[in-house]
Amino acid sequence: MPTNTLTINGEQVAVLQGESLLDACAKMGISLLTACHDNRLEAYGGCRTCLVDLDGAPRPVPACKTLTSAGMVVSTSGEQLETVRATIDEMLECIPAAALETWTDANRFIGYDPQQCIMCDRCVRYCDEIMQCNALEHVGQGVDAFIQPTQGDSFLDTSCELCGGCIGTCPTDALYSKQSLKVFNEQSDAVLSSTRTVCNYCGVGCVIDIESQGNNVIDIDAQTGVGPNDGHLCSKGRFAWQFINHPQRLTKPLVRNTESGELEETSWQNALSIAATKMLDIKQRHGADSLAFLASSRCTNEDVYALQKLARAIIGTNNVHSCAAT
Amino acid sequence: MTNSIAEIEQSECMLVVGSNTTEAHPVLALRMKKAMRGGAKLLVVDPRKTWLAERADVHLQIKPGTDIPLMNAIANVIISEDLHNKQYVESLTEGFDEMKLAAAEWPVERAAATCEVDAGDIRKAARLYAAYKHAGIYYTLGITEHVCGVDNVRSLSNLALITGHLGYEATGVNPLRGQNNVQGCNDMGNNPVYLPGYQEVADGAAREKFSAAWGQQVSEIPGRRLDQMLDGLHDESIKAFFVMGEDPIVSEPNVEHVHVGFKKLELLISQDIFLNETAKIYADVVFPATCFAEKEGTFTNSERRVQRVRKAVDAPGEARTDLQIIFDLAKELGHDWGKAQPSKVWDEFARLSPNFSGINYARIEESGIQWPCPDVSHPGTKFLHEGAPIRGKGRLYPLDHIKPWEEADDDYPLTLSTGRTLYHYNAATQTLRNEGHREKQPKSFVEISAEDARELNIADKEEIVVQSRRGSIVSWAKVSEKVRKGVIWMPMHYAEASVNILTGDGKDLKVGTPEYKLCAVRLHKP
Structure with a gap:
């Protein structure tokens, strides 16, 4: 691929054609502040946070939206730039003054706080470019601007697929997870932690971060540039985690009372002993191939490896299968 | 998948067959959407007008169960119009x-x-698929859950082979796995004829290797497939059933028949995170297990990528990790396997399975590796069949139409197809426990065409009875442009309207996969 060589802060750098000044700066280890930029979206140049000086240009240019060309001479600092940046910071902070009258949407997942919104339109563009749902729109101008479900309806009535990608791309807390807010306990001093793992729904294998407070899951999100999903999640992956801390979870082994026919709580030792005794008894009376094992394609590789090993190496049967065969 | 998920963005043409990708694999579908935005052609074969179908260059809205005639016709056009890759066919295929x-x-x-x-649409699809270099095929259970599932897959691989559309980026044959670890579950040998790493039970040397490693002779008798296990309940050749994280009386076809079998069992052991329907009625012992957020291990995704699963929270009460339970049971059965350590279990598997030997926990700490990966210096494999098919020559299969197990007739004039929606997942034990998803899609529905609804005098949202020869359920009509006349569609997620009361005994003639994708039904008012 053809490359361009340009000069940034007095040093030369080679970049691929089609890369932006923001990419070029990143290559040199210069991290410019951005707000409206998301690598997964088309460059927008809306917030002007990433302005740089370009020789020959009448005024500073947004690095995200300026494509590199050979021989460019760029500077990322300077007195004039600092002045402009300070003004932009002020502007970003003063935007949410209006638009307090906002949607109160019945959906359980996506909330909006206009006070935090800097009108970078990342959510609107995400929904348009990536999801291609067009469920969000930018309404009004200047200090009166805000975002809302398209045509002001509830998200539940629009083409919104409740993926929460708008929350994922939001650079502030303007868009937030209602579920998380509900579960998060401000009073608690339980440890907050983040655990990188893999989603348990479909076979795409999205890499997720489970946010937890003590032993409670309080959110699931994903990071751009990580895993096969590149920070994207679907509605199930991002929001369907209430089952983890659900009160109906099994917490004790159960065995069926042969007289009453009911399942009753018991000790691990008793449950394991009954299971093993009956398995060995059936093996002895009817042979190893009278036992069958069904593994779950929801469990880990290690879990199901161990199960087929138990069937083959201890019971002595190849009767192991799973629903994975469809 | 022969390809990688990220490669989909490089597609010039995508042939999506029997896959409602935006609902069943929403995040993978984002790559397709991106490719479409970049101008890629989209060909969709589906009895339903899915999100992708609505936007496709060609949507072949076929009658359910007619995939082979269609693919044969497409192959025909490609060959008769001389659009096939003669060099590839000559040197790298047989048959x-x-x-x-x-x-x-x-x-x-x-x-x-x-x-x-x-x-005309068949011709157009054939020409487009053959014309582009980066042309990939994507399919899911709309292809496999038929009496001719295996042949359906072969009809697709025929297309890839005659065009040489195999073995490079975004180009190949790609089944999209429906569950988080379907790929891994197969890789690990949870299969009656394969030991771990796809080493055949029938192969004496493979058996010897595992027998030596496990200190126990591996049986040479091939095991039973799931459908054969269920048959074994009826003739009482299966006496004990160990069910891990599955709910057969909800998820297997022809549920009433499955009940009859389970009643004859001597022992049912269930290991799950909730008390599922099967366990409630039939289990003798229930082990409380842990969900993915409560344990360490790995999942292998659709693109063969082994990725780390990590523990975020503790399991509730006395629940134990699935691995711990199996180790505990092994000990109780007289075999002490030592401490239940996921990384050691993986290492044992990898040591015995050449295609996985290069993968270990340390290497996948940051990001996953795609198998085949034979040694620790191997970077993993982005796409399969590079240069040539792995088996040397790609096998082309002569195929013919195989009729479904049950077709619509005068008594049962509608064809029912079943599937997954965006908001729920399989038996929905997890998603129906989420308020927001339950509210968004609270109950069962029947998609029916406006024409059929009019003929049957059924109104939108009206309560209706769906009846097949096996049984009947109550659901609610959803008059929809998604389905064609003569075909209705239902989600599989609702226990109170379990579609598997309706589904029949049809199964793939070669591997026994149930024909969930169609059966004959009729509708009437309650």
Whole structure:
């Protein structure tokens, strides 16, 4: 691929054609502040946070939206730039003054706080470019601007697929997870932690971060540039985690009372002993191939490896299968 | 998948068959959407007008169960119009002449009549698929859950082979796995004829290797597939059933028949995170297990990528990790396997399975690795069949139409198809426990075409009875442009309207996969 060589802060750098000044700066280890930029979206140049000086240009240019060309001479600092940046910071902070009258949407997942919104339109563009749902729109101008479900309806009535990608791309807390807010306990001093793992729904294998407070899951999100999903999640992956801390979870082994026919709580030792005794008894009376094992394609590789090993190496049967065969 | 998920963005043409990708694999579908935005052609074969179908360059809205006639006709067009890759066919495939003859039995007009689609659309799809270099095939259970599931897959691989569309980026044959670890569950040997790493039970040397490693002779008797296990309940050759994280009386077809079998069992052991329907009625022992957020291990995704699963929270109460439970049970059965350590279990598997030997926990700490990965210096494999098919020559299959197990007739005039929606997942034990998803899609529904609804005098949202020869359930009509006349569609997620009360005993003739994708039904008012 053809490359361009340009000069940034007095040093030369080679970049691929089609890369932006923001990419070029990143290559040199210069991290410019951005707000409206998301690598997964088309460059927008809306917030002007990433302005740089370009020789020959009448005024500073947004690095995200300026494509590199050979021989460019760029500077990322300077007195004039600092002045402009300070003004932009002020502007970003003063935007949410209006638009307090906002949607109160019945959906359980996506909330909006206009006070935090800097009108970078990342959510609107995400929904348009990536999801291609067009469920969000930018309404009004200047200090009166805000975002809302398209045509002001509830998200539940629009083409919104409740993926929460708008929350994922939001650079502030303007868009937030209602579920998380509900579960998060401000009073608690339980440890907050983040655990990188893999989603348990479909076979795409999205890499997720489970946010937890003590032993409670309080959110699931994903990071751009990580895993096969590149920070994207679907509605199930991002929001369907209430089952983890659900009160109906099994917490004790159960065995069926042969007289009453009911399942009753018991000790691990008793449950394991009954299971093993009956398995060995059936093996002895009817042979190893009278036992069958069904593994779950929801469990880990290690879990199901161990199960087929138990069937083959201890019971002595190849009767192991799973629903994975469809 | 022969390809990687990220490669989809490089597609010039995508042939999506029997996959409602935006609902069943929403995040993978984002790559397709991106490719479409970049101008890629999209060909969709589906009885339903899915999100992708609505936006496709060609949507072949076939009559359910007619995939082979369609693919044969497409192959026919490609060959007769000289669009096939002659060099690839010549040097890297076998069976071309037989395949060509079988396909020739399905001229476009004949297939169009059988599949009930436009002949011009078949030609257009064939020409587009053959024309682009980066042309990938994507399919899911709409292809496999048929009496001819295996042959359906072969009809797709025929197309890839005659065009040489295999073995490079975004180009190959890609089944999209429906569950988080379907791929891994197969890789690990949870299969009656394969030991871990796809080493055959029938292969004496493989058996010897595992027997030596496990200190126990591996049986040479092939095991039973799931459908054969269920048959074994009825003839009482299966006496004990260990069910891990599954709910067969909800998820298996023809549920009433499954009940009859389970009643005859001597022992049912269930290991799950909730008390599922099967366990409630039939379990003798229930082990409380842990969900993915409560344990360490790995999942292998659709693109063969082994990725780390990590523990975020503790399991509730006395629940134990699935691995711990199996180790505990092994000990109780007289075999002490030592401490239940996921990384050690993985290492044992990898040591015994050459295609996985290069993968270990340290290497996948940051990001996953795609198998085949034979040694620790191997970077993993982004796409399969590079340069040539792995087996040397790609096998082309002569195929013919196989009729479904049950077709619509005068008594049961509608064809029912089943599937997954965006907001729920399989038996929905997890998603129906989420308020927001339950509210968004609270109950069962039946998609029905406006024409059928009018003929049957059924109104939108009206309560209706769906009846098949096996049983009946109550659901609610959803008059929809998604389905074609004569076909209705239902989600599989609702226990109170379990579609598997309706589904039949049809199964793939070669591997026994149930024919969930169609059965004959009728509708009437309650």
